[in-house]
Amino acid sequence: MIIQGLFNVLNxxxxxxxxxxxxxxxxxxxxxxxxxxxAVILMLPFTYGMEAIQSIVVLVGVYVxxxxxxxxxxxxxxxxxxxxxxxxxxDGYPMALKGQAAKALGIAITASAFGGIFSGxxxxxxxxxxxxxxxxxxxxxxxxxxxxxxSCVASIGAKFPFKALVSAAVGLLVSxxxxxxxxxxxxxxxxxxxxxxxxxxxxxxxxxxxxxxxYRSIAIGVGNRxxxxxxxxxxxxxxxxxxxxxxxxxxxxxxxxxxxxxxxxAAGGSIAALISYxxxxxxxxxxxxxGKGSEEGIIASEAxxxxxxxxxxxxxxxxxxxxxxxxAIMLAAFTMHxxxxxxxxxxxxxxxLYSILFxxxxxxxxxxxxxxxxxxxxxxxxxxxxxxxxxxxxxxxIVGSYSLKNSLNDVIIMFLFSFLGFAFDQYRYSVSAFxxxxxxxxxxxxxxxxxxxxxxxxxxxxxxxxxxxxILIITLISFLTPIFRAARQRKKYEGINV
Amino acid sequence: xxxxxxxxxxxVLVGFIVGGTMISADTVASDLLGAGGFPIIFxxxxxxxxxxxxxxxxxxxxxxxxxxxxxxxLKKALFIAVALLVYIVVLSRLGFIISTFVLCFAVVRLVGxxxxxxxxxxxxxxxxxxxxxxxxxxxxxxxxxxGFIKELSFFIY
Numbered sequence: 001m002i003i004q005g006l007f008n009v010l011n012x013x014x015x016x017x018x019x020x021x022x023x024x025x026x027x028x029x030x031x032x033x034x035x036x037x038x039a040v041i042l043m044l045p046f047t048y049g050m051e052a053i054q055s056i057v058v059l060v061g062v063y064v065x066x067x068x069x070x071x072x073x074x075x076x077x078x079x080x081x082x083x084x085x086x087x088x089x090x091d092g093y094p095m096a097l098k099g100q101a102a103k104a105l106g107i108a109i110t111a112s113a114f115g116g117i118f119s120g121x122x123x124x125x126x127x128x129x130x131x132x133x134x135x136x137x138x139x140x141x142x143x144x145x146x147x148x149x150x151s152c153v154a155s156i157g158a159k160f161p162f163k164a165l166v167s168a169a170v171g172l173l174v175s176x177x178x179x180x181x182x183x184x185x186x187x188x189x190x191x192x193x194x195x196x197x198x199x200x201x202x203x204x205x206x207x208x209x210x211x212x213x214x215y216r217s218i219a220i221g222v223g224n225r226x227x228x229x230x231x232x233x234x235x236x237x238x239x240x241x242x243x244x245x246x247x248x249x250x251x252x253x254x255x256x257x258x259x260x261x262x263x264x265x266a267a268g269g270s271i272a273a274l275i276s277y278x279x280x281x282x283x284x285x286x287x288x289x290x291g292k293g294s295e296e297g298i299i300a301s302e303a304x305x306x307x308x309x310x311x312x313x314x315x316x317x318x319x320x321x322x323x324x325x326x327x328a329i330m331l332a333a334f335t336m337h338x339x340x341x342x343x344x345x346x347x348x349x350x351x352x353l354y355s356i357l358f359x360x361x362x363x364x365x366x367x368x369x370x371x372x373x374x375x376x377x378x379x380x381x382x383x384x385x386x387x388x389x390x391x392x393x394x395x396x397x398i399v400g401s402y403s404l405k406n407s408l409n410d411v412i413i414m415f416l417f418s419f420l421g422f423a424f425d426q427y428r429y430s431v432s433a434f435x436x437x438x439x440x441x442x443x444x445x446x447x448x449x450x451x452x453x454x455x456x457x458x459x460x461x462x463x464x465x466x467x468x469x470x471i472l473i474i475t476l477i478s479f480l481t482p483i484f485r486a487a488r489q490r491k492k493y494e495g496i497n498v
Numbered sequence: 499x500x501x502x503x504x505x506x507x508x509x510v511l512v513g514f515i516v517g518g519t520m521i522s523a524d525t526v527a528s529d530l531l532g533a534g535g536f537p538i539i540f541x542x543x544x545x546x547x548x549x550x551x552x553x554x555x556x557x558x559x560x561x562x563x564x565x566x567x568x569x570x571x572l573k574k575a576l577f578i579a580v581a582l583l584v585y586i587v588v589l590s591r592l593g594f595i596i597s598t599f600v601l602c603f604a605v606v607r608l609v610g611x612x613x614x615x616x617x618x619x620x621x622x623x624x625x626x627x628x629x630x631x632x633x634x635x636x637x638x639x640x641x642x643x644x645g646f647i648k649e650l651s652f653f654i655y
Contacts, residue, residue, distance in 0.1 A: 038636075
């Protein structure tokens, strides 16, 4: 079965298609406004004429490539190419500003490859068990996961924790704009139809990060960019095995988190990356370095979002339940070729599982070659004179925002939130915490309210459900650790003064 | 200026609280928080955090951050924001090609690139690239404008 799976992927045509799929995924993932799901959807028609396994392997390659590709523009332009790369922006861009763009890209590619390979192996070894376990996740667990993601706010805003909390709260508030998912009530939409669906976080991110950064660079006289431009040839500096060994804990933990979160239906790479980042901040000996160019920040984000790929395929293959938008599209691809994912498929055609595993493995390895090449093409953009670079960022931001729903309203939202991002940056609020609140707000609110409804108002339900309780304990540890650490530091220095 | 911004945030938070109380309370019986509960809770939480931060900052008398902003730079940033605003207003009227070309040229010149010809060439290449990638490869329905501009656009994308 394993050998058959390997031969399926090593078929020359299939392998060539995998290379094309991965390259396409990286390129599409790098372009803001084009998500991994869009990259997969656009590839889908080309797979109609392929054999079933070829088709699935190609789509897996696109998925793996897109999850990695988002980090390229996140690092070079502070514009995450995909939502799952938002946490990569926190440390990738500051690293680029220090003249270490090449290293940041290398770390992102290595971490993506590691996460992808790890989750592929986990998928094969434990798919049936994990799928059953994932179905135990209900509203309470989703609420706790969102809290876990939010728990890193105190660490993100280490110097100004209260302002970080305000920023996160503002993000949570903005996420409530629109129609309430439970009661259907209009909230803060002022009768405007375009606000009834809520505010999409992608144009907000593009505005608050990329556009705000353009304003800032221009306002300070573009001196900041000189460090990136000095890097005459921004090649990708591939970090070797030594780097993985040095940071093995972060690599491993992030991959585990990404795989587990990816398995949970509707959780996805962006949530996996944020939770993984949160955990990396909490457990780091130097949390103050996060947000300023910490290598571990990039590892945590990229390993987790690529690990979510294998994880999301678990419920899709084993139970026929898509783990997210991309896997829903893959489910369509399965159906088109007459395959019905589920226990019967795995029993009758087990080589499919192994073909997908090898598809993920080879695609992750191809990230090193293709990722370097494509990143180098994108990095030529940063060598341009700043007026040209600023224009590219603005134009990409506009088209990226517009592309989401073919709507000018998203461009307006991007424009408005660019001022918020600029002001937050100037007055020491945290844009990262704001985005965290915006992304996790709906999950937190809906999880909380639905669980209370199901339990008929019983708050203890969050403590009596074992998985929920475990996540709550981890969240409390995550939230309190930086506070205790800061108190210990203060005590230590008081002792020295005495 | 920081205090002004903090006040602005406080005003927004109060707005969320007031708005939250006006949200329809009709919901499922066992929905304890209702549609307005979550926003009100977090708005109050944020106000408290803002107040605590203000008190601590006043006590610490923390030094003002040097933002490194220059008057000239701020003016340029403001002009770019205005250019963007104009772009948003005219985009649906003039269509993607004309609006984007003009915006790109305006931004390049506003940021300080001195040469008109090169700026125009760059704007043309960028607009064309975006049109090809997003309009033709990804089939994004880019704005076409009105009247004869719209008719002309069908020849291109």
